[in-house]
Amino acid sequence: MPLDASITVVYDVIQLTRRREMYIYLDYQSGEPIYRQIVEAIKYKIACGELTLDERLPSIRALAEELKINPRTVVKAYEELKHAGLVVMRQGQGVFVSSKQGITPQSVRKKAIADMARRMLAEAFRLGAEKTEVLEIIETEANKMEPES
Amino acid sequence: MNDPTVQTTDLGRDFGEVNALGDLSMTVPGGTILTLLGPNGAGKTTLLRILMGLIEPTRGEATVLGKPARSLPADIASQVAYVGDRCEPASWITPATLLDIQTSATKTFDEALFRDYCKQREIPLKRPYGSMSKGQRRWVLTSLALACRPRLILLDEPADGLDPSARKALYDAIRDHVYQNDATAIVTTHIISDVQRVADEVAIIDAGRLILHAPLEDLRESVRQVEIVTNGSPPDMSKMGSLLGCVQWGNTIVVWVNRECLDDDEIRHQLGADVRIRHVGLEQLYLAILDHQPALKSSEEGETL
Numbered sequence: 001m002p003l004d005a006s007i008t009v010v011y012d013v014i015q016l017t018r019r020r021e022m023y024i025y026l027d028y029q030s031g032e033p034i035y036r037q038i039v040e041a042i043k044y045k046i047a048c049g050e051l052t053l054d055e056r057l058p059s060i061r062a063l064a065e066e067l068k069i070n071p072r073t074v075v076k077a078y079e080e081l082k083h084a085g086l087v088v089m090r091q092g093q094g095v096f097v098s099s100k101q102g103i104t105p106q107s108v109r110k111k112a113i114a115d116m117a118r119r120m121l122a123e124a125f126r127l128g129a130e131k132t133e134v135l136e137i138i139e140t141e142a143n144k145m146e147p148e149s
Numbered sequence: 150m151n152d153p154t155v156q157t158t159d160l161g162r163d164f165g166e167v168n169a170l171g172d173l174s175m176t177v178p179g180g181t182i183l184t185l186l187g188p189n190g191a192g193k194t195t196l197l198r199i200l201m202g203l204i205e206p207t208r209g210e211a212t213v214l215g216k217p218a219r220s221l222p223a224d225i226a227s228q229v230a231y232v233g234d235r236c237e238p239a240s241w242i243t244p245a246t247l248l249d250i251q252t253s254a255t256k257t258f259d260e261a262l263f264r265d266y267c268k269q270r271e272i273p274l275k276r277p278y279g280s281m282s283k284g285q286r287r288w289v290l291t292s293l294a295l296a297c298r299p300r301l302i303l304l305d306e307p308a309d310g311l312d313p314s315a316r317k318a319l320y321d322a323i324r325d326h327v328y329q330n331d332a333t334a335i336v337t338t339h340i341i342s343d344v345q346r347v348a349d350e351v352a353i354i355d356a357g358r359l360i361l362h363a364p365l366e367d368l369r370e371s372v373r374q375v376e377i378v379t380n381g382s383p384p385d386m387s388k389m390g391s392l393l394g395c396v397q398w399g400n401t402i403v404v405w406v407n408r409e410c411l412d413d414d415e416i417r418h419q420l421g422a423d424v425r426i427r428h429v430g431l432e433q434l435y436l437a438i439l440d441h442q443p444a445l446k447s448s449e450e451g452e453t454l
Contacts, residue, residue, distance in 0.1 A: 028345040031428030033369040068324055070349050072180075073366065126425065 021058040021066040034069060038077035039084075046086060046097060047109035053099040057087065060095075154179050154214060154301050154333040155200060161208035161357075162195050169195045170357045172209070177335065177350070179300075182327055184344045185337040186435060187354035193337040194234070196354070197303045200335070201231045214300060227255060230299035232290050234306040240279025244272060247293055255297045266292030270318065284315035291319055295326045302326070304336045308343060316340070320347045341432045351431065353438060360438055361393070365431070368407075372434055375404045375416065378423040389416055393434065394441035405429060405437040 024041045045051040064071040081087040088098045124134045155177040162170040170192040185193045198204045211218040251258045308316040352362040390409040413426045
């Protein structure tokens with residue numbers, strides 16, 4: 001008998017009980033500041049196009065209540081995003097993804113990947129690797145992953 | 150920012166020969182959830198009881214909402230709520246009775262809010278306290294205190310023995326109260342995962358002494374575990390910030406440091422050795438501080454924490 005025949009509960013349709021503000025996964029055990037996790041999550045959403053330019057972000061109060069965190073933590077995250085030029089605060093209207101020149105999903109993505117690369121390189125150099133060796137490995141691994149056309 | 154809700158200065162309390170609390174100075178601002186961590190018998194409950202005016206300090210001073218805790222005027226005392234870990238009503242008491250008592254006792258008591266809380270966890274108002282589960286009991290007592298809309302709420306191990314879902318519901322209610330009303334909560338607990346979830350500030354108390362008190366976000370930002378592989382003597386860490394703990398395993402020295410103004414690259418550069426720098430969760434930090442405190446130097450430049 002096929003294994004999945006033993007699964008008795010089947011959900012045909014996932015019913016959403018309540019529409020949430022914005023999904024952000026927070027890892028409380030990680031030791032990474034919560035405000036920074038929010039900043040990174042929003043950057044990621046901009047980079048992958050989940051948040052579009054000029055889109056309105058949840059209000060400070062709404063996001064704090066949703067994530068069950070101190071409103072000051074949300075303020076700090078939004079301030080940081082503003083400082084990085086990724087969002088703009090419009091008086092009386094709220095916080096919006098910036099549509100300023102130079103801020104594009106591509107540029108945010110580039111920066112996010114550069115951060116990942118820096119962390120990876122630091123580890124690799126710590127293991128005593130040379131730059132050319134690391135680049136070679138990246139090339140090989142990327143070729144392996146390349147989607148078949 | 151906000152006026153301090155609680156302030157203590159050189160606060161101490163002896164029980165006979167036992168020094169339960171010594172020279173504790175701390176300030177807790179409004180709009181904050183402070184968690185007190187520490188081993189059993191560290192002095193956490195003693196501190197809460199002093200703040201409630203239930204016992205008097207032997208030394209020093211504690212003020213609550215701007216007034217001395219030892220003689221709180223009635224109008225201030227009514228804005229402070231306390232749920233001890235051993236306060237239990239008689240077994241025949243029902244939430245409905247508690248509601249009646251509290252309505253006549255506390256002006257600010259929000260009857261509808263208390264009904265809401267009971268409904269939220271499906272606790273009938275007519276159920277006797279004696280027939281409730283542990284989770285329901287803690288819920289009823291905590292929500293009774295929250296429904297008084299206190300500016301300061303003191304909770305002694307509110308989630309002790311509760312399942313994860315009940316603990317989350319309890320802490321969510323506390324957080325909503327604090328953030329919506331700009332109130333303050335001081336909570337003792339042993340469950341570090343709960344602290345990581347709810348605390349704005351963390352205070353670690355050991356043997357009656359305050360070892361660390363800081364905003365949790367600041368600790369996440371600035372505390373690092375630095376692993377140094379060395380065959381020689383340990384490197385000079387004094388310029389890195391304050392040392393919270395250190396221990397040696399084989400040829401690896403592990404140091405927990407509050408790096409303050411340095412960033413990770415600068416630390417790596419200054420040590421110039423084979424180092425690995427990690428973020429530290431509160432649980433590791435707590436264990437590091439309690440188990441691997443740096444030995445106090447005899448010189449005056451010794452580590453002061």
